[in-house]
Ligand SMILES: Nc1nc2c(ncn2[C@@H]2O[C@H](COP(=O)(O)OP(=O)(O)O)[C@@H](O)[C@H]2O)c(=O)[nH]1
């Protein structure tokens with residue numbers, strides 16, 4: 001490339017074309033970095049039966065940066081948001097209520113499809129502490145499907161009022177996955193959940209087994 005500013009018309013860095021390229025290069029580099037960063041974003045799904053507090057937890061985690069859209073080909077809404085856990089940028093999906101990985105309703109089918117077709121780093125199974133026995137079968141299904149699951153036992157405030165006692169350490173040993181007790185509506189246990197997610201993501205046991 002010749003430079004009009006140089007008496008010898010030599011190739012140099014003063015060339016306007018060169019400068020333009022340099023700037024473009026800068027932007028290209030910037031864009032690549034951004035893409036790489038978004039690829040690295042940790043993907044988290046909140047799953048569980050209806051009315052267990054998934055959306056309350058989702059709002060507590062993501063704040064205002066949320067998009068709500070219909071799952072393709074359906075009228076079922078899926079909320080997506082972002083947060084960060086320490087240095088970890090995290091994308092969170094609030095899935096429609098599901099009772100089982102074998103879907104009956106359209107909501108359950110969407111939740112199942114999200115779990116099967118989107119690769120999540122962590123699947124947080126939110127359950128109601130008052131109805132643990134009814135909800136654990138889905139935990140078993142998630143574990144058996146090889147999904148990287150964490151059990152979040154929500155509504156501990158109500159369970160405690162009813163005198164229900166839950167031993168998370170025992171459940172953790174028996175299930176072989178992290179177990180956290182919480183009351184999302186009171187923001188109790190949410191920070192512990194975040195810490196367990198970060199711990200889980202950084203450990204190698206996260207690699208999916210199927
Ligand atoms: N007492 C109590 N209520 C909660 C808690 N978390 C959620 N809720 C309430 O449970 C209901 C269902 O919550 P929601 O997030 O919509 O459930 P989702 O259907 O799983 O998304 C709402 O009335 C919430 O205010 C909690 O930790 N304690």
Ligand SMILES: [Mg+2]
Nearest residue numbers: 054055056094
């Ligand atoms: Mg909800």
